[in-house]
Amino acid sequence: MRTVRAPATSANLGSGFDVFGVALDRPADVIRVERAPRTTIDVTGVGSQYIPTDPEKNVVGAVADALDAPAHIEIDKGVRPSSGLGSSAASAAGAALALNALYERGHTRTELVPVAAEGEAVVSGEAHVDNVAPALLGGFTVAREDEVTPVETDISLVACLPEIAVSTRDARRVVPDRADMADVVHTVGSAATLTVGMCRSDPELVGKGMDERLVTPARSELITGYDAVRSAALEAGATGVTVSGAGPSLLAVCDPDERGRIAAAMLDAFEDAGVEARAYKTRVGGGADLF
Ligand SMILES: Nc1ncnc2c1ncn2[C@@H]1O[C@H](COP(=O)(O)OP(=O)(O)O)[C@@H](O)[C@H]1O
Numbered sequence: 001m002r003t004v005r006a007p008a009t010s011a012n013l014g015s016g017f018d019v020f021g022v023a024l025d026r027p028a029d030v031i032r033v034e035r036a037p038r039t040t041i042d043v044t045g046v047g048s049q050y051i052p053t054d055p056e057k058n059v060v061g062a063v064a065d066a067l068d069a070p071a072h073i074e075i076d077k078g079v080r081p082s083s084g085l086g087s088s089a090a091s092a093a094g095a096a097l098a099l100n101a102l103y104e105r106g107h108t109r110t111e112l113v114p115v116a117a118e119g120e121a122v123v124s125g126e127a128h129v130d131n132v133a134p135a136l137l138g139g140f141t142v143a144r145e146d147e148v149t150p151v152e153t154d155i156s157l158v159a160c161l162p163e164i165a166v167s168t169r170d171a172r173r174v175v176p177d178r179a180d181m182a183d184v185v186h187t188v189g190s191a192a193t194l195t196v197g198m199c200r201s202d203p204e205l206v207g208k209g210m211d212e213r214l215v216t217p218a219r220s221e222l223i224t225g226y227d228a229v230r231s232a233a234l235e236a237g238a239t240g241v242t243v244s245g246a247g248p249s250l251l252a253v254c255d256p257d258e259r260g261r262i263a264a265a266m267l268d269a270f271e272d273a274g275v276e277a278r279a280y281k282t283r284v285g286g287g288a289d290l291f
């Protein structure tokens with residue numbers, strides 16, 4: 001038997017749609033795998049009632065197929081599904097690392113990124129790697145078609161998850177097909193600023209670099225209370241706030257000591273909008289741990 005703790009992740013960070021991602025030090029899924037003649041799946045934990053156990057429909061089934069590694073797979077969910085916190089990616093990355101060890105396949109973590117992305121294709125229709133890359137490699141990751149670059153960084157965050165479900169598949173449908181050149185130039189400037197901020201562990205630059213006008217405006221409309229919660233976080237000291245992944249979570253960047261105040265302000269603003277929410281005071285963390 002092998003066990004993996006696989007972290008939540010936050011993709012996009014505003015200006016890096018389908019490119020940027022960070023591993024969060026909490027919450028996380030725990031995946032246990034045991035050799036078996038065919039793949040079977042048990043799911044417990046947060047939101048487990050919404051997660052299929054059919055290997056054709058659960059992300060870990062696609063990962064087991066891709067590695068030719070049938071197993072009994074137990075998933076203890078710490079990352080709620082349809083959260084914008086890489087719930088499906090945590091399970092896919094965790095299963096990839098655990099099954100690779102169980103069957104001694106010998107793949108590196110970097111080689112497991114496209115394997116785990118096969119799981120993402122099951123739920124969102126596309127094998128995007130911006131969540132599975134940080135879930136496996138840790139830190140801040142920049143994903144291109146042909147490679148992923150991980151960067152170690154020390155950045156504090158608050159992730160605020162409202163009791164709203166936004167599926168990644170639905171949130172991809174609202175992304176515009178075309179962009180105005182001025183908005184593209186603005187986004188490139190933001191993405192570059194954010195990248196420098198991550199390399200320097202500078203929350204001011206990271207927060208500034210989240211700003212963009214291509215994808216976030218359409219997606220924020222799917223989140224009740226978004227504008228009020230974002231303003232509350234900025235007033236409480238966040239250096240930048242945006243939609244986490246495809247939503248509905250919001251991600252705020254800040255100094256470590258400001259996390260409590262920002263979390264409270266975001267929860268209050270969601271409550272005023274009639275939405276229950278929970279907040280994670282977190283930071284950019286490491287990749288999945290294999291036990
Ligand atoms: N192991 C899994 N963990 C989480 N969600 C899963 C898993 N397997 C399949 N799913 C399905 O994936 C969808 C959630 O994925 P997604 O919409 O990408 O949300 P998130 O942003 O949290 O990753 C849900 O419909 C859920 O039932």
Ligand SMILES: N[C@@H](CCOP(=O)(O)O)C(=O)O
Nearest residue numbers: 011018084085086168245246
């Ligand atoms: N780049 C993807 C990221 C989806 O992240 P998730 O955590 O919401 O699954 C997108 O923006 O669609």
